[in-house]
Amino acid sequence: MKRVAFYFDVVSPFVQLAFERLPQVLEGCSYVVDYRPVLFAGLLAHWGQKGPAEVEPKRAWTFRHVHWLAAQHGVPLDTPAAHPFNPLVLQRLALACGPNRRVVEALLRHVWVGGDDANDPERLAALTAQLAPARDPASPEVKAELRGATDEAIARGVFGVPSFGLDDGRLFWGLDALPMLRAALLDDPWFDGPAWAREGAPRPGVARR
Numbered sequence: 312m313k314r315v316a317f318y319f320d321v322v323s324p325f326v327q328l329a330f331e332r333l334p335q336v337l338e339g340c341s342y343v344v345d346y347r348p349v350l351f352a353g354l355l356a357h358w359g360q361k362g363p364a365e366v367e368p369k370r371a372w373t374f375r376h377v378h379w380l381a382a383q384h385g386v387p388l389d390t391p392a393a394h395p396f397n398p399l400v401l402q403r404l405a406l407a408c409g410p411n412r413r414v415v416e417a418l419l420r421h422v423w424v425g426g427d428d429a430n431d432p433e434r435l436a437a438l439t440a441q442l443a444p445a446r447d448p449a450s451p452e453v454k455a456e457l458r459g460a461t462d463e464a465i466a467r468g469v470f471g472v473p474s475f476g477l478d479d480g481r482l483f484w485g486l487d488a489l490p491m492l493r494a495a496l497l498d499d500p501w502f503d504g505p506a507w508a509r510e511g512a513p514r515p516g517v518a519r520r
Contacts (some may be wrong), residue, residue, distance in 0.1 A: 312341045312342060312343055313340075313341065313342045313343075313369050313451045313477060313478065313496055314342070314343055314344075314345055314477070314478055315342050315343070315344050315345070315348050315475050315477065315492070315496075316344075316345045316347050316474070316475065316476035317329075317330075317333075317345065317347060317473065317474075317475055318343050318347050318349050318426070318464050318469050318472055318473065318474040318476065319347070319348060319349070319415065319419050319431075319472050319473050320348070320350060320402060321398050321401050321402065321405075321419055321422045321423075321426075322351055322394075322395060322396065322398040322422075323351060323472045323479070324373070324377040324388060324390075325377065325472070325473060325485060325486050326419065326422060326472055326473045327386065327388060327419045327422070327423040328377060328380055328381060328384065328388070328486050329423060329473040329485075329486045329489065330388040330415060330419055331384070331387075331441070332384055332486065332489060332517045333489065334385065336492075337492070337493050337495055337496065339487070340493060340496040340497060342495070344412065344479045346405070346410035346411060346412070346414075346415050347410070347460055347464065348403075348405040348406050348457060348459045348460060349404040349457075349460050349469070349472065350398075350399070350402060350457065350458075351398070351471070352472055353366055353458075353461040353462075353465070354461065354464065354465060354471060354472070356453075357465050357494060358392065358465075358470045362395060362396040363397070366393060367388050371402070374390055375415070378390075380455055380486070386419070386455070387423070387424045388424075389423060389424055389425055389426035390423075390425065390426060391422055391426060391428065391429045392426060392427055392428040392429075393414065393428055393430070396429050396430055398422075398429070399457075400435060400448065401421070401422070401429065401431065401435075401456065401519070402457055403448040403449065403453050403457055404418065404438070404439060404442065404444060404448045405407035405418055405448075406456055406457055406460070407444035407445065407446040407448040407450075407453050408443075408444040408445065409445060409485055412426075415443060415467065417438065417442060421434065421438050431501055433495040443444050444499065445451050446462070447458050450491055467482065468482055469484075470484070471481065471484050471485070472486065473482065473486070474476075475488070475489075475492050476484075477492075477495060477496075481495060481502070483495070489498070498499070
């Protein structure tokens with residue numbers, strides 16, 4: 312059985328789509344998922360990127376695209392009342408609960424089903440009561456753990472969410488990488504060929520200033 316590290320931040324609609332599609336796409340594979348909360352904003356800051364919602368035409372396209380994908384795949388998806396929003400409380404809650412599929416599903420549905428404000432205090436209190444975390448999400452320990460998890464993801468090369476890591480060091484990014492992840496789990500011979508290493512190697516090119 313292979314382990315899949317699922318790096319996620321509930322702020323991303325693609326995380327909701329990938330979470331719902333993962334069992335179907337990987338059906339028949341032998342695997343277990345480790346759910347790893349990270350801060351998407353921390354990844355963006357480290358790699359010098361802007362989030363899709365920070366570029367207005369890209370924001371508009373992204374939400375049109377994800378709603379089309381949701382309709383195609385039968386995945387529940389409603390854009391929250393405010394987006395982007397600060398997901399810090401929810402990511403800490405995930406860690407405090409010990410993230411498993413039940414916990415992550417509850418967090419994602421809190422954000423992406425119903426179209427409400429993800430950071431509404433009453434809704435957050437109700438979600439926290441429902442999940443009954445074993446640790447205090449606002450504790451210094453949990454806060455430090457989330458920062459450390461984000462740093463660990465960056466050190467591994469994670470630059471966006473959702474990302475999926477295998478124990479052999481390979482990383483897969485995005486909803487559309489799920490079929491490629493499936494192939495790797497099934498030991499597709501392509502991964503033993505030269506393309507993976509060759510195409511991941513740096514090469515000369517024009518640098519933007």
